[in-house]
Amino acid sequence: VPKVSAAHLESRRRQILAAALECFSRQGFHRTTMQEIVLRSNLSPGAIYRYFASKEEIVQAIADERHAHEREVLAAAQGAPDPAEGLRRVATAFLGALDDPEERARRRVGVQIWAEALRSPRIRRLVRRGIDGPRAALGELIRRGQASGTIALPVDPDAAARAMIALFHGFVLQQAWEPNLAVHPYLAVVEAAIDRLLAQPASRSLRRRSRAAKARA
Amino acid sequence: VPKVSAAHLESRRRQILAAALECFSRQGFHRTTMQEIVLRSNLSPGAIYRYFASKEEIVQAIADERHAHEREVLAAAQGAPDPAEGLRRVATAFLGALDDPEERARRRVGVQIWAEALRSPRIRRLVRRGIDGPRAALGELIRRGQASGTIALPVDPDAAARAMIALFHGFVLQQAWEPNLAVHPYLAVVEAAIDRLLAQPASRSLRRRSRAAKARA
Amino acid sequence: VPKVSAAHLESRRRQILAAALECFSRQGFHRTTMQEIVLRSNLSPGAIYRYFASKEEIVQAIADERHAHEREVLAAAQGAPDPAEGLRRVATAFLGALDDPEERARRRVGVQIWAEALRSPRIRRLVRRGIDGPRAALGELIRRGQASGTIALPVDPDAAARAMIALFHGFVLQQAWEPNLAVHPYLAVVEAAIDRLLAQPASRSLRRRSRAAKARA
Amino acid sequence: VPKVSAAHLESRRRQILAAALECFSRQGFHRTTMQEIVLRSNLSPGAIYRYFASKEEIVQAIADERHAHEREVLAAAQGAPDPAEGLRRVATAFLGALDDPEERARRRVGVQIWAEALRSPRIRRLVRRGIDGPRAALGELIRRGQASGTIALPVDPDAAARAMIALFHGFVLQQAWEPNLAVHPYLAVVEAAIDRLLAQPASRSLRRRSRAAKARA
DNA sequence: CATGAATGAGTGTTCATTCAT
């Protein structure tokens, strides 16, 4: 019989991950000591090691959470009437989220994880798994758009999907270095580009979305 | 009077940086010990500390070198007859270089530095300085292109420059995680996109370049 | 009134000691964690601490049990018709028991306890108490043998008793390091030595015992 | 080129081993912290780890030294005119050394190592290697004594060698638990037993040795 | 100028023990 509820266990887990996220976001993974996570989480070292076997496992858990979140965002964006609209929704969803300071903190940790992936095969696998899903989904959207004529550009759908992801990752980097960098002008460029690269009929709806985003900011 | 020639000093410096680059590329900055750099450079700890005051200073020097290199590439690309052609040349120069395994190793270290920039104001300044130049140059190209009508897209030139950089950085990341990722299909997409986002007259020359790149691969 | 029966309490105690013995035998006292004893005993940490105030107290209890057992073996062997026969019986009883794998496991823990006695005055007292009884008994046997002429060797009875114990402890050590070491050849040497060190009349009965031991093996 | 002489390096090594031996002798291997060895050796943690890769390696080095020492003692004792005299010399050399307080301290650590051998295959190998040599040498002595008629007891030479070793190890244990235990009475018993177990001619010389030992004490 | 032995503060992690439930 469990002594405490599953909810309590889950809440402890989140407590640790939240503390770690904050520390990692500020100082990076390697400069954050377990002691700092201990302090910030108001737990003891032993308690933390009851939930995570190592510091690296905390990073992995954070990476995992990110990708679960991204899958959700992606799934939500995929219910679009046509591929072109789907691309716009994805772009808006991912870039738009960067207006939220908390999301930006998470993305800063994401940048650390990107670097960590170069060293740790385990984390690299997690990162790739997080990218492969979106890439396949975007590639499929583009393929469908090309087939139906909505997308006029005759390019490799997979490479085009990579470009979409690069536009997002690249901006995450720039915003990580310039915390006050506004999302909107960048989003406008991305939307305009998507718009221009698709067949003409889509243009109007894009401008509407763009204005809406400006209003939100 | 200096006891040893400036050339000797410079050669020692390069010896250290080369050793460090190799270590960092393999294991990342934090997992690389000074002892490893000592071993690989065939120098002593004391010798290394004569050239660099700290491990971090080695990272800074590497970051510095990168940006000097980028400025050169950028300068070479800027002597283009028209802005659109300039953009294409920049894209080809930066992305094309990623076909070289050595450049890829350097870029892997670049990814580490990007992450490190989140933590160290000094490195962040270096990274931003390395980005700001290209961004300004690209922004100016786009502005001139818009003014002359070569570039039809009515978007914020600075944000558009950011997108260009993001397309590059984002691909660097993806290639860091997938070392065998080919540059060509991606470059083709970027060129096609540039082509499409510019006024029609530029189209032909783009296709020529694209075919040439394919032939190279 | 006690809530649970004394039998239940005693059974719990034995459950813990058995689990501890197995762990200690495998990995030694210091490398065995309470958690491992918890797992093997199918109890909870709290439950174990209700029966033993500390890990060390478990070791003490095991040492205690050992000595109670030895006292029994010794008492059984003391009912011999003459001192010489008594010595032989003691040797056979203690060494012969080492044919049993379980006894060997217990002796392995005994070796740990011997080492632990160097550090802990409490355990040292237990070990000495366990040795002093046999030593006095053996010494008395030898003294009586010398007085009655059965034992011809004119040596210090106490030192001779120590030698008997050393012959046993020393073999326990060797068997601990070489688990497959057979008892019989060693027992034969000890019996032959006892035989030779006693006056002649005892010889015949010794040979009978020796043959019996060989038959058992 | 080495920066310091090999002698200096060796002296540092001995400094560490001496400090460790003292700590281990007092508190045992597991209760001794590296910090204590650091303090007692007047070195820094880093310095110690330059000479020994781990705490366990220090134990191994101590075990190694012991066996080298034992080989020497054994070799010296083997140059005896006849096997029986050889046995006596070995007994006197090994037991006699226990009169020295420093040797006793080393033997206390030896007891720790005996226990540690049950857990660590590496240390077990060292211990066995240290025992196998003497056992073979003693066995050979006994075999030769039996062949030449000096040793009258018709027993397995290997088992008899084990008994000799057990007489020594067993006494080391008893002295470890009773630091003031005198060697002489025990040595007298051992010598008398050797004497009695050999053919008569040897008796006289043994008594002389025994008296000499008494005089020394 | 170069060396490399030495430093020592700091690291991630463990585990005997406790106590609220």
Next chain:
DNA sequence: GATGAATGAACACTCATTCAT
């Protein structure tokens, strides 16, 4: 009485940096 989640002091070991030679 029993539980097992939590504690936190302690541990072995690392590594950027220094400085006597």
